[in-house]
Amino acid sequence: MTGEHPALTLRGLAKSFDGKIAVAGVDLDVPAGSFYGLLGPNGAGKTTTLSMAVGLLRPDAGSAWVLGSDVWADPVTAKQLLGVMPDGVRLFDRLSGGELLAYHGLLRGMDPTVVDQRAAELLDVLALADAGRTLVVDYSAGMKKKIGLACALLHGPRLLVLDEPFEAVDPVSAALIRDILQRYVAGGGTVVFSSHVMEVVQRLCSHVAILAEGTIKRVGTLEEVRGDRSLEDVFVEVVGGRTATGEELAWLSR
Amino acid sequence: MAVPMNAPARPVRRVTARHFVRLKLRVMGNNFRGQGWRVALFLVGSLIGLWFAVGAFFGLAAPGLAGDDRYALLIAAFAGGLTVLGWLLLPLVFFGVDETLDPARFALLPLSRRTLVTGLFAAALVSVPTVAMLLALSGLVVTAGIFGGWSAAVVAAIGVVFGLLLCVAAARAVTSAFASMLRSRRVRDLAAVLLAVAAALLGPLQIAGLAAIQDANWDRLTGLATVIGWTPFGAAWTAGIDMAQGRVWAAPLKLLITAVTIVALLIWWSRSLESAMVGAASSGPARARPELTSGVVAQLFPRAAGWLRRDRFGALVAREARYWWRDARRRANLITIAVVGLFVPVMVNLGGQGFTIDSEQGFTSAGSSSPVLVSLSMLFVGLLAAVTLANQFGFDGSAYAANVVAGVPGRLELHARMAAFSLYVLPMLAVVAVVIALVLGEPAWIGFMVGTLLATYGAGLAVNSFVSVLGAYSLPETSNPFAMNSGAGVVKGLLTLVAMLATAAIGVPMVVAAALLGDAWLWLGLPLGAAYGVGAALLGAYLAGDVLDRRLPELLAMVTPRR
Structure with a gap:
């Protein structure tokens, strides 16, 4: 399977809200087995692009394929291969962590005993077992990210799409998530994630795409995009914008 | 230009209620931007409000226009009192309050509690219902003016404004207090009981009112109106009439009563506002009971749903069933x-039984209540229960994304939601039928009563499946279960109305059968009604499920709150 199709293919995805263009035609090929970082400044269209890629937001134009299955024409097949952790979307947070995992597992048509076993392991590894029956709404931001990741991983998807997985996560949990994702990729899975933290992307990714103003500005393997500079230099050059203050804000320093 | 950094913390201009009003108007305006249908619905709602207001205006002005000052006090006291009662209870029971300006958003601003409360209060006054009310109640000014000249008209006008302030303050204070009670796990059951008592008060009031009207004892009614006129319920409205009828001393006293009540309500409101601002994020103390002996799947399923199979349908039902209890808004x-x-x-x-207080036989039940009347009331209960699902996806908000990502088929989704809601509603309907039949002393009627309930409830499920898929709207992510977005108020009202009318239309055959079939209906009512209801619900889910399958992302976008 891995040889035939890229894990994720996007062709001409476009979306505008109220006449304002959010994504203006994105083409992307994510090779199977890659660890793919989607970089971009705030408001670049990362979340919109990923939402269209996984079937949460209907694109104005273009299409998306997951391992060869069209997300919009044949959603059932495509969605079975997918694990998604959206950003800025609530979980069913009036459930406890365990209940939420059970819900996601059964919703994916898994066998109850397998759900029990995997959920127990995930809660253990992610250090969420101590939370017991605390409702997810009462979790801290970092714990919510972790339970969201667990929900996306539970059914063993072939492709994992994560929107800002390292946002609001403390260093220990971030290391844990990195380790889990690296094992997942080593085991043949594919990860696509969005971020604007250069350091994390540089450390993890085999491939990088830089998105700004709704279009892909740079794409390729990490080495190709970076060249002999740091990823941050490339990013700032591509995205533009000022990185230092001038005469204004004088009142900040007395 | 270089001002020291620790200096400009002192505000140059004071924040006044004007800022809040302008903020609310701006937020309302921005909500409409680029959404033509919202503007259209808002206009339709406003026109309906205007229409009712004009009708009520002439009703209240009638004593003056007819020149009959015997009824002036009666109408002012009763209509005014009912208005206050309505503002007090209806937001709790049906409509919720417009929380365009969510108090929690002001938590970080350096505003005194007094500034905040007066500001939010002023903002609350800017709404379609208050404008319509003001127009309607101006009828009292006309009446007072005709009988008492300019001075009475002026007093009546002040009274009407005071009364309106009282209504809004009461609605805010009560919903805010209930919201904070429902938030805390400790007293939420107490809140439920209080709500029940409040609603129960309506019953005796109506019976007493009907009894009084049947007696046509105007002296007694006038006496009652005089008493109401001295309570906060009627004081503001009757001041103008008092002036017109020569009791000049009473007018300032009544205005004072109203003013004191308004201040008291605002103080009460500011108390519960504080808890709304601080405790907005958490739904109460975490219950960390580490009991993971059983598997997570067993945890998900509540005991009442334990018989469900551990599959997709079961998981959906179990999650919904948990939500109906754990989500304050749904509860x-x-x-x-x-x-x-x-x-x-x-x-x-x-009430329709001629059940009067001084009736010779006392409490008799073999009265004029008929199978048709009972069927009609059952029809109402059934459609009221089902219309709760009119925005069932809106309750989920953006969390619904999980089902979209998992690709839940539309019919499965709708079936599961119906089943979970029915876990709560069916026992309730059974209790309603049994209690009403026993109160009426007609146990033989239970069969067709349950049948009518099931038929309308099933029809309502079908209708509301469509409404919930096509007409979903987002609810604000606040902790106030009574809150809704501005604009959504009109949408909600219209959708609810449409859903209820459609359900009633589908349920009417049950009432017709009760009228035509006579005794045979006692036996046929239950099986036919149950079959009718189940059939309607399944057909509705079958058809609406197809629509849902085609609209998953659109529905998600509709229920996701805009930020």
Whole structure:
């Protein structure tokens, strides 16, 4: 399977809200087995692009394929291969962590005993077992990210799409998530994630795409995009914008 | 230009209520931007409000226009009192309050509590219902003016404004207090009981009112109106009439009563506002009971749903069933169904019975209540229960994304939601039928009563499946179960109305059968009604499920709150 199709293919995805263009035609090929970082400044269209890629937001134009299955024409097949952790979307947070995992597992048509076993392991590894029956709404931001990741991983998807997985996560949990994702990729899975933290992307990714103003500005393997500079230099050059203050804000320093 | 950094913390201009009003108007305007249908719905709602207001205006001005000052006090006291009662209870039971300006958003601003409360209060006054009310109640000014000249008209106008302030303050204070009670796990059951008592008060009031009207004892009614006129319920409205009828000393006293009540309500409101601002994020103390001996799947399923298979359908039902109890907004709806479903039929059936206080036979039940009347009240209960699902996806908000990502088929989704809601509603409906039948002393009627309930409830499920898929709207992510977005108020009202009318139309054959079939209906009512309801619900889910399958992302976008 891995040889035939890229894990994720996007062709001409476009979306505008109220006449304002959010994504203006994105083409992307994510090779199977890659660890793919989607970089971009705030408001670049990362979340919109990923939402269209996984079937949460209907694109104005273009299409998306997951391992060869069209997300919009044949959603059932495509969605079975997918694990998604959206950003800025609530979980069913009036459930406890365990209940939420059970819900996601059964919703994916898994066998109850397998759900029990995997959920127990995930809660253990992610250090969420101590939370017991605390409702997810009462979790801290970092714990919510972790339970969201667990929900996306539970059914063993072939492709994992994560929107800002390292946002609001403390260093220990971030290391844990990195380790889990690296094992997942080593085991043949594919990860696509969005971020604007250069350091994390540089450390993890085999491939990088830089998105700004709704279009892909740079794409390729990490080495190709970076060249002999740091990823941050490339990013700032591509995205533009000022990185230092001038005469204004004088009142900040007395 | 270089001002020291620790200096400009002192505000140059004071924040006044004007800022809040302008902020609310701006937020309302921005909500409409680029959404033509919202503007259209808002206009339709405003026109309906205007129409009712004009009707009420002439009703209240009638004593003056007819020149009959015998009824002036009666109408002012009763209509005014009912208005206050309505503002007090209806937001709790049906409509919620417009929380365009969510108090929690002001938590970080350096505003005194007094500034905040007066500001939010002023903003609350800017709404379609208040404008319509002001127009309607101006009828009292006309009456007072005709009988008492300019001075009475001026006093009446002041009274009407005071009364309106009282209504808004009461609605805010009560919903805010209930919201903070429902938030805390400790007293939420107490809140439910209080709500039940409040609704129950409507029953005796109506019975007493009907009895009084049947007696046509105007002296007694006038006496009652005089008493109401000295309570906060009627004081503001009757001041102008007092002036016109020569009791000049009473007018300032009544205005004072109203003013004191308004201040008291605002103080009460500011108390609960504080808890709304601080405790907005958490739904109460975490219950960390580490009991993971059983598997997570067993945890998900509540005991009442333990018989479900551990598959997709089972998981959906179990999650929904948990949500109906754990989500304060949904729980408030369940409580409403239980309370209103029980008391409205009692009122309708006993009220229509000529059940009077000084009746010779005392409390007799073999009165004029008929199978048709009972069927009609059951129709109402059934459609009221089902209309709760009119925005069932809106309750989920953006969390619904999980089902979209998992690709849940539309029919499965709708079936599961119906089943979970029915876990709560069916027992309630059974209780309603049994209690009403026993109160009426007609146990033989239970069969067709349950049948009518099931038929309308099933029809309502079908209708509301469509409404919920096509007409979903987002609810604000606040902790106030009574809150809704501005603009959504009109949408909600219209959708609810449409859903209820459609359900009633589908349920009417049950009433017709009760009228035509006579005794045979006692036996046929239950099986036919049950079959009718189940068939309607399944057909609705079958058809609406197809629509849902085509609209998953659109539905998600509709229920996701805009930020």
